[in-house]
Amino acid sequence: MAGDTVADWGEDRLVAAIRRLIEQEQGKPAPPTIHLGDDCAVLPMAKTAQQLHKTDCIVQDVHFLPDTEPELIGRKAVNRVLSDFAAMGGAPQSLLMTILVGRDVSVDRILAMYQGALAAAHVGGAYIVGGETSSLPSPNGLAISISGTGRLIGEQAFLRSGAQPGDGVWVTGDLGNSFETGWHLSFQPRLQEAAWLSQLPPDIRPTAMMDLSDGLGQDLPRLAAASGVAYTVDEASLPLREGASVQRALADGEDYELLFTAPAAAEPSLAEQWNDVFPQIPLTRVGAIISNDGETPVSMAGGFEHFANSGRT
């Protein structure tokens, strides 16, 4: 059994094993799991008036390597989606996990990947309620797509489009060097932190937010463009992960930290309150939002570009 390939087992046996694993890990019947194994998951209605729905995927040789520990692959696949829920001020509820897998991939590896995914979902307060499997033409190829629904913590979702001139620009945690330090696999999505931010009074509450997946150098320009504003960044203020340069903090990507803007009134009270609640996690004001003056915001150097002709792809 150890070392069996997907081809050895066949689809039904694999799916049955995954289902057993899910029921074992989540309990049965696990809310909101109903009718696992039917063509669609049937979900109890959320109590809020708006629902979040998100999909994401990670691919071998792009987001992880063939020798990456499979539990960490599953964990990363789920936590990337949870990080997006956090960025909106939301809480994840149900997840669907699709795996695309070459015929020579071992069943052990896939099940271990699900273990990691289930553990991450549990920590994040979400349930895996179904999914799909498909073959890939590359015999050892592997990709995972996660789709999730969730609810808002507060009344309003945090959007990219709410930044105003005069706002400060803030980031949680440290930036850069995510691959070398393993952070891109071991990060914790900032769900609790975002939930706390979403309950702040309006005078210091974030005006715009997103998560840092492609690096501050790419993501801040996107937030500014969505808000129709420009920005300045104080490079000396950037919180650097161990071993990271300013350039790497701007360019590396996969930080999975929160990037947000907040009214000037938030300084310094926001950071003081934050430090009381989350003393282990830095919160840093790294710049300011300025008016656009009709010009395209100046883009900082670097950041992760999925399809660039040079650099990581």
Add this chain to the structure above:
Amino acid sequence: MAGDTVADWGEDRLVAAIRRLIEQEQGKPAPPTIHLGDDCAVLPMAKTAQQLHKTDCIVQDVHFLPDTEPELIGRKAVNRVLSDFAAMGGAPQSLLMTILVGRDVSVDRILAMYQGALAAAHVGGAYIVGGETSSLPSPNGLAISISGTGRLIGEQAFLRSGAQPGDGVWVTGDLGNSFETGWHLSFQPRLQEAAWLSQLPPDIRPTAMMDLSDGLGQDLPRLAAASGVAYTVDEASLPLREGASVQRALADGEDYELLFTAPAAAEPSLAEQWNDVFPQIPLTRVGAIISNDGETPVSMAGGFEHFANSGRT
């Protein structure tokens, strides 16, 4: 511009082009599209007490070929998910579309694929509300994952687990030869037909339902196993697509027809009523549900096995 690759354009330009296309095709603001471009789609609440959530994917060289017309690829990706909504007695509402794409794939091809996806969503009454892009290590690789949410038409979802001894086994449409005839690309998901079935009175209403994606020879055993029953199939009764043998009708897969069981009382009134409403689409009783007697149901030969050691993979 024509012939540009994904690498030529970069991610932001590609995403902006896709977003323009979506807004152009669906109108703006298109319900339920809110905040396209943020980390999650924000959806207005459905009015029903249960929601459907489904994910699926199609992969080049598995579900389509490098020279498949891109509009048909997008169409197939969406319609496979819509077929699953139909199978549950549901109506799709919002879709997220994730593309995994190698750097040398042309932008024209991707946008044409989105055109096909948007057209299929429109016909099915659904909206594409967001998505994700990722690179693939294979330079010409392509895969599409679609995630959807939807609502139920009737009070109860059709499940695989409701079949009872004495029920008839029914299929819509014709079976087999899906690849050779192009049906696997051009099929119409049976949404209207399933909605009609879901509103039938209990004495003739389907007791279990699924869509035929891996062939009757694999899918009927799955339905029977979920219901704890066995079955008989009258091979002479199978509705054959042009050029298909009985063996192909059992084994080919990708029929995207409805497979359901219904009480004995449904015969012959169900077929008569069906023919009045859907005169162009065959409805055929192909077998019966029998008691299991504690034995594993006998599996028919064939059907599509994603990871089989022989045959199509």
